[in-house]
Amino acid sequence: xxxxxxxxxxxxxxxxxxxxxxxxxxxxxxxxxxxxxxxxxxxxxxxxxxxxxxxxxxxxxxxxxxxxxxxxxxxxxxxxxxxxxxxxxxxxxxxxxxxxxxxxxxxxxxxxxxxxxxxxxxxxxxxxxxxxxxxxxxxxxxxxxxxxxxxxxxxxxxxxxxxxxxxxxxxxxxxxxxxxxxxxxxxxxxxxxxxxxxxxxxxxxxxxxxxxxxxxxxxxxxxxxxxxxxxxxxxxxxxxxxxxxxxxxxxxxxxxxxxxxxxxxxxxxxxxxxxxxxxxxxxxxxxxxxxxxxxxxxxxxxxxxxxxxxxxxxxxxxxxxxxxxxxxxxxxxxxxxxxxxxxxxxxxxxxxxx
Numbered sequence: 001x002x003x004x005x006x007x008x009x010x011x012x013x014x015x016x017x018x019x020x021x022x023x024x025x026x027x028x029x030x031x032x033x034x035x036x037x038x039x040x041x042x043x044x045x046x047x048x049x050x051x052x053x054x055x056x057x058x059x060x061x062x063x064x065x066x067x068x069x070x071x072x073x074x075x076x077x078x079x080x081x082x083x084x085x086x087x088x089x090x091x092x093x094x095x096x097x098x099x100x101x102x103x104x105x106x107x108x109x110x111x112x113x114x115x116x117x118x119x120x121x122x123x124x125x126x127x128x129x130x131x132x133x134x135x136x137x138x139x140x141x142x143x144x145x146x147x148x149x150x151x152x153x154x155x156x157x158x159x160x161x162x163x164x165x166x167x168x169x170x171x172x173x174x175x176x177x178x179x180x181x182x183x184x185x186x187x188x189x190x191x192x193x194x195x196x197x198x199x200x201x202x203x204x205x206x207x208x209x210x211x212x213x214x215x216x217x218x219x220x221x222x223x224x225x226x227x228x229x230x231x232x233x234x235x236x237x238x239x240x241x242x243x244x245x246x247x248x249x250x251x252x253x254x255x256x257x258x259x260x261x262x263x264x265x266x267x268x269x270x271x272x273x274x275x276x277x278x279x280x281x282x283x284x285x286x287x288x289x290x291x292x293x294x295x296x297x298x299x300x301x302x303x304x305x306x307x308x309x310x311x312x313x314x315x316x317x318x319x320x321x322x323x324x325x326x327x328x329x330x331x332x333x334x335x336x337x338x339x340x341x342x343x344x345x346x347x348x349x350x351x352x353x354x
Contacts, residue, residue, distance in 0.1 A: 061110070068177055
């Protein structure tokens with residue numbers, strides 16, 4: 001009875017937060033005011049195919065990104081790699097590995113990154129280029145730990161190092177992610193884990209980033225109208241500090257169908273960020289069990305509902321899981337996202353359990 005009472009309180013609080021997201025939608029007064037925007041791109045083909053509605057669904061190694069608590073519900077150790085071309089010839093990727101340690105929890109390491117390619121160096125005098133090239137890339141490394149405190153409740157945390165490089169300039173920061181995941185028996189269609197699930201996560205809570213490097217050093221004549229040793233005075237441009245993209249997610253998932261051969265998951269996430277308005281993501285996953293082979297997945301969703309002037313739209317994807325060595329699995333996933341005038345963005349992922 002105490003378990004049911006506690007879950008009812010949690011569900012009521014989550015519903016209040018979800019509903020209040022739409023009652024207090026703000027104008028995006030802080031668009032373009034954070035650094036490390038690659039941290040908000042979204043990673044994992046299964047999650048992006050479901051419209052990023054994944055905070056209450058995740059139970060694999062992508063919990064490193066979406067909700068560290070999802071790692072506590074992993075049943076087997078897993079390694080994953082995801083490659084996804086982004087807009088404007090930008091390449092993004094995710095790689096992670098989670099080790100399930102019985103009696104201790106799940107320990108995971110992960111990395112996300114973005115490569116912006118090479119660009120021409122231009123100056124005021126040489127606006128068509130000096131002939132030089134420069135490159136830009138961002139990356140973040142995470143170390144995560146998650147554990148179940150009860151069969152129905154898990155928590156997780158990640159510490160991450162974030163770095164950005166623009167030619168000779170660099171910026172870095174440290175941040176933390178926190179998350180909880182609750183599996184309730186309410187509306188359960190079949191046993192444990194098939195009821196109403198609630199997930200919450202806070203991502204990128206940390207210090208701001210500030211660029212520094214050789215290209216900020218200049219020689220300057222501080223007194224051009226006076227003779228003396230002023231012509232080659234060394235000066236340095238001072239750059240501002242920029243906050244990280246702080247993301248708070250709260251979501252629910254429900255399994256309205258769960259039979260021996262078919263399973264359907266419906267999910268909804270509400271997001272509060274520090275660089276835009278609140279949004280809602282919707283997602284759906286259908287699983288077909290193939291006895292003796294594995295599983296087949298179909299997914300769909302819609303990202304950034306209620307966001308003013310959003311270019312995001314529907315998302316789709318599929319996946320197939322093949323069994324090997326009895327209870328091990330190899331999983332291949334694919335998704336694509338419609339980003340309006342920016343085109344279609346695909347994502348490819350592969351993972352295996354061990």
